[in-house]
Amino acid sequence: MTTAPASARVVLISAIASGQGKTTVTAALARKLRQQGKRVRVFKTGPDFLDPMMLERASGHPVYSLDLWMVGHAASRRLLARAAAEADAILIEGVMGLYDGTPSSADLAGAFNVPVLAVLDASAMAQTAGAVVHGLRDYGPVDLAGVIANRVGSARHAQMIDEAMRDIPLLGTLARQEKSLPERHLGLVQADEVSDLESLLDGLAGQLDMPEHAWDLFPVTTLAYDPQDETIEPVLKGKTIAIARDAAFAFLYPANIDCLQALGAQCVFFSPLANEAIPPHADGVYLPGGYPELHGQALADATQWQQSILQAHAAQVPILAECGGMMALADELTGLDGATWPMAGVLPGRVSMQKRLAALGPQAWATEHGELRGHAFHYSSLDSSLAPAAYAIKHSTGTQGEAIYRLGSLTASYFHAYFPSCPEAVAGVFNGQERT
Structure with a gap:
C-alpha cells in the first residue's frame, strides 16, 4: 500500500x-x-x-x-x-x-x-x-x-x-x-x-x-512510495555504536546514521582530534572518512584516543574504518610535504598522500549478507603487509576495486559504504558476523 x-x-x-x-x-x-x-x-x-x-x-x-x-x-x-x-x-x-x-x-x-x-x-x-x-x-x-x-x-x-x-x-x-x-x-x-x-x-x-x-x-x-520498502529488522537493538565526528572524520552520510538507528543501535559521537577516548560502553566503533592528513600532528598527539582504539581492538569490539578512518589506524601517515606522523598502529602499514587522484567512482562490496554499495575517492595509498580479505568491485566495469582488510574485529578499506543499500551487511559488521 x-x-x-x-x-x-x-x-x-x-x-x-x-x-x-x-x-x-x-x-x-x-x-x-x-x-x-x-x-x-x-x-x-x-x-x-x-x-x-x-x-x-x-x-x-x-x-x-x-x-x-x-x-x-x-x-x-x-x-x-x-x-x-x-x-x-x-x-x-x-x-x-x-x-x-x-x-x-x-x-x-x-x-x-x-x-x-x-x-x-x-x-x-x-x-x-x-x-x-x-x-x-x-x-x-x-x-x-x-x-x-x-x-x-x-x-x-x-x-x-x-x-x-x-x-x-x-x-x-x-x-x-x-x-x-x-x-x-x-x-x-x-x-x-x-x-x-x-x-x-x-x-x-x-x-x-x-x-x-x-x-x-x-x-x-x-x-508517493510504498512504506514496506523501508522495513528494517532492528538486529542491533541494545547496541551502542561510537562514531568519530570532527574536522578529521566528517565524511558521514546522514542516511548512514539513520540506518544504524533503524537497525536499533544508539549512536554516540566522539572526537579523536579533541583526544577523546572511545566511550567505554560502546559495542562498536565507526570511523568515517575525512581529512586526517590535515591534522596529522594533532592525531599523533592524541594518545588517549589512540590508546582507546587499541584497547577496543584488543577487546574484539567491531570496528569499521573507511578511507580517512583507515588512514588514522595505520602505523604512520605521510603528508604531501613529506612530514610523517605516527598514527594509532592498529592496521600494519604506511599511508602516503599523493598529488594525483588514486581512485574515483562507485563500487560495491559483495558480502555474505548481500551487496553493500558505495564509492571510493582518495588521494593517498596504503602500503601494508596485510593481505586483503576481499575486494570491492567497480561499477559498472566489474573490475577489481578497493581492498578490504580484516584484522581481528577490524574491517578497513578506502571504500565508503552507503549503509541503507544493504543494512544486513552493516549489521553483520557491527555484530561481528561479516566474515567477507
Whole structure:
C-alpha cells in the first residue's frame, strides 16, 4: 500500500561539466528561496560529502544523496516523497555533466519526471551559450525548464545570452563572484571551516538575479512510495555504536546514521582530534572518512584516543574504518610535504598522500549478507603487509576495486559504504558476523 502522494516543485540543477558553478548556484537559490519564506530541501546526486555540507547550511536541513544505483530507485523515490511532504521547493544538485555517469543526472531526472535547470559558466562566451544549452537539452533529450547563467560580466552580457536562448528561458543570472566557495584537493572545504559562510551564502543569494515568480514557473511534481520498502529488522537493538565526528572524520552520510538507528543501535559521537577516548560502553566503533592528513600532528598527539582504539581492538569490539578512518589506524601517515606522523598502529602499514587522484567512482562490496554499495575517492595509498580479505568491485566495469582488510574485529578499506543499500551487511559488521 503506497502512502498518500505528496507534491512540491522539484528541479534538478545540472550543467555541461564540473566547474560550471552548480554548487554555488544551488546554494544561492536555496538561500534565496528560504529568504522568500519557502520551505526548502536539497539533495545531492551521487556520492558526495563536501557539497552537502555547504548545501545544508544554505537550506537549513540535512542533505541526502539521490542515486539510481547507490541509493536505488525505490529509496530515492521514498526520500523525494518524504521531502515533498515537508517542503515547497526541492533542489537536486547534479554531479559532473548532465549526461555523465552510469546512471547519470539525466537518468535521475527522467526517472522521477523532474525538470532540469542548467547552470552555464558564461564568463567566456555570449551567443554561443544558446548553442550549448540547446545541445544539452536535445542530446537526451531532457525537460529543460530554464537556465541560470553564472559569472555574467554585465547587463549587456546577460542580454546577449538571453537573446541566444531562443525558446529556453533564461531564469536568472549570477555575476562574477569576488569571493566564492573555497576548495581543496577533494573539492570544497568543509562548511565549518569557513568562518563567514553565512554572510557568503547571503551574499550569493543577493547576487542571484532571479525574479521571485520564476520559481512558480516550474511544474509541481507529485510523488508517493510504498512504506514496506523501508522495513528494517532492528538486529542491533541494545547496541551502542561510537562514531568519530570532527574536522578529521566528517565524511558521514546522514542516511548512514539513520540506518544504524533503524537497525536499533544508539549512536554516540566522539572526537579523536579533541583526544577523546572511545566511550567505554560502546559495542562498536565507526570511523568515517575525512581529512586526517590535515591534522596529522594533532592525531599523533592524541594518545588517549589512540590508546582507546587499541584497547577496543584488543577487546574484539567491531570496528569499521573507511578511507580517512583507515588512514588514522595505520602505523604512520605521510603528508604531501613529506612530514610523517605516527598514527594509532592498529592496521600494519604506511599511508602516503599523493598529488594525483588514486581512485574515483562507485563500487560495491559483495558480502555474505548481500551487496553493500558505495564509492571510493582518495588521494593517498596504503602500503601494508596485510593481505586483503576481499575486494570491492567497480561499477559498472566489474573490475577489481578497493581492498578490504580484516584484522581481528577490524574491517578497513578506502571504500565508503552507503549503509541503507544493504543494512544486513552493516549489521553483520557491527555484530561481528561479516566474515567477507
